[in-house]
Amino acid sequence: MKLIIAIVQDEDAPGLIEDLTEEEYRVTKLASTGGFLKSGNTTLLIGVEDEQVDNVLNIIEDTCKTREITTSLMTVTMPGDTYIPYPLDVKIGGATIFILDVEKYIRV
Amino acid sequence: MKLIIAIVQDEDAPGLIEDLTEEEYRVTKLASTGGFLKSGNTTLLIGVEDEQVDNVLNIIEDTCKTREITTSLMTVTMPGDTYIPYPLDVKIGGATIFILDVEKYIRV
Amino acid sequence: MKLIIAIVQDEDAPGLIEDLTEEEYRVTKLASTGGFLKSGNTTLLIGVEDEQVDNVLNIIEDTCKTREITTSLMTVTMPGDTYIPYPLDVKIGGATIFILDVEKYIRV
Ligand code: NI
Ligand code: NI
Ligand code: NI
Numbered sequence: 001m002k003l004i005i006a007i008v009q010d011e012d013a014p015g016l017i018e019d020l021t022e023e024e025y026r027v028t029k030l031a032s033t034g035g036f037l038k039s040g041n042t043t044l045l046i047g048v049e050d051e052q053v054d055n056v057l058n059i060i061e062d063t064c065k066t067r068e069i070t071t072s073l074m075t076v077t078m079p080g081d082t083y084i085p086y087p088l089d090v091k092i093g094g095a096t097i098f099i100l101d102v103e104k105y106i107r108v
Numbered sequence: 109m110k111l112i113i114a115i116v117q118d119e120d121a122p123g124l125i126e127d128l129t130e131e132e133y134r135v136t137k138l139a140s141t142g143g144f145l146k147s148g149n150t151t152l153l154i155g156v157e158d159e160q161v162d163n164v165l166n167i168i169e170d171t172c173k174t175r176e177i178t179t180s181l182m183t184v185t186m187p188g189d190t191y192i193p194y195p196l197d198v199k200i201g202g203a204t205i206f207i208l209d210v211e212k213y214i215r216v
Numbered sequence: 217m218k219l220i221i222a223i224v225q226d227e228d229a230p231g232l233i234e235d236l237t238e239e240e241y242r243v244t245k246l247a248s249t250g251g252f253l254k255s256g257n258t259t260l261l262i263g264v265e266d267e268q269v270d271n272v273l274n275i276i277e278d279t280c281k282t283r284e285i286t287t288s289l290m291t292v293t294m295p296g297d298t299y300i301p302y303p304l305d306v307k308i309g310g311a312t313i314f315i316l317d318v319e320k321y322i323r324v
Contacts, residue, residue, distance in 0.1 A: 001206075002319070003113070003206050003208065005219070005261070007244050007261070026204070028115050028149055028151060028204075030138050030139070030151060030246050030247070031138070031139035031246070031247035041244055043244060043246060043261070045113070045115070045151070045206075047204065047206060053320075057322065060324065061324045064324060065324045066324065094323065094324065095322075095323070095324050096242070096244075096263065096322075096323050097320075097321070097322040097323070097324070098217075098219050098261075098263060098318050098320075098321055099318065099319045099320040099321070099322075100208055100219065100316055100317070100318060100319060101208070101209075101317075101319050102206050102207065102208060103110070103207045103208060103209050104161075104205075104206075104207040105205070105206055105207070106165065106203075106204075106205040106207075107202065107203065107204050107205070108168065108169045108172060108173045108174065108202065108203050108205070109314075111221070111314050111316065134312070136223050136257055136259060136312075138246050138247070138259060139246070139247035153221070153223070153259070153314075155312065155314060208316055209316070209317075210314050210315065210316060211218070211315045211316060211317050212269075212313075212314075212315040213313070213314055213315070214273065214311075214312075214313040214315075215310065215311065215312050215313070216276065216277045216280060216281045216282065216310065216311050216313070
């Protein structure tokens with residue numbers, strides 16, 4: 001038995017939890033951090049059999065992998081307060097994953 | 109030293125924390141999950157000596173064991189909108205428990 | 217790789233997180249406990265290389281060590297409801313730290 005602790009972006013958490021529960025994995029969501037850390041994280045606890053670890057890692061990677069999106073920020077570029085949309089590539093997503101060995105796992 | 113991570117129902121958490129602290133165990137309560145997981149869970153971290161593990165598991169089982177209660181739901185059963193209370197057995201409680209080995213435990 | 221779980225007083229958490237991030241450690245803050253445990257705790261997850269453990273423990277100890285402060289409580293000491301400030305030594309701070317071995321650490 002392993003305990004997977006996955007720290008993911010708040011935006012990615014609902015989709016990840018849905019994907020995991022669809023495949024019958026049991027997920028516990030810990031409330032996310034206060035505001036003073038950069039952007040909101042969600043910490044998930046996922047208890048899995050040893051042979052399920054790779055599948056869960058694949059699911060996390062599919063949903064949460066760091067990816068680049070192009071966003072449009074408005075910037076002042078001209079006299080007369082004309083705003084021109086300026087395309088910008090930003091990185092979103094990403095996950096930090098710890099896998100711990102579980103000595104004993106019990107459900108009552 | 110072991111770290112016991114116990115995920116219990118919100119309703120069972122206060123009684124469990126009381127029982128554990130009465131026996132001098134030190135419990136840390138993590139804030140519970142958001143609403144989109146089924147019913148509210150509370151995650152507790154309990155650091156214990158190896159020889160205390162069984163006692164703590166017994167306390168958790170006593171307080172949190174899955175049990176059946178009979179509840180009365182109102183159901184429409186008749187023409188004319190008569191509501192008849194309908195007894196229903198539902199399962200409540202339950203706990204998921206991970207026991208991890210602690211390499212080093214420090215208090216400062 | 218090790219996972220350090222540090223439970224510290226709410227008051228000490230911002231300073232500790234600042235000190236750790238200044239030295240490039242990655243910290244995840246879990247939301248603190250409800251009100252019914254004595255005073256608010258913050259739980260931090262810190263993933264570190266084995267050789268960084270001692271440095272992180274030193275940082276935690278510097279910021280969070282139990283220390284005594286002298287506070288002035290007002291006490292009634294005289295007839296006629298005279299309030300006399302009464303100096304009182306109280307212990308604040310402190311941290312409970314679990315170090316767990318990480319079987320596998322992944323960032324995606
Ligand atoms: Ni195992
Ligand atoms: Ni031990
Ligand atoms: Ni290691």
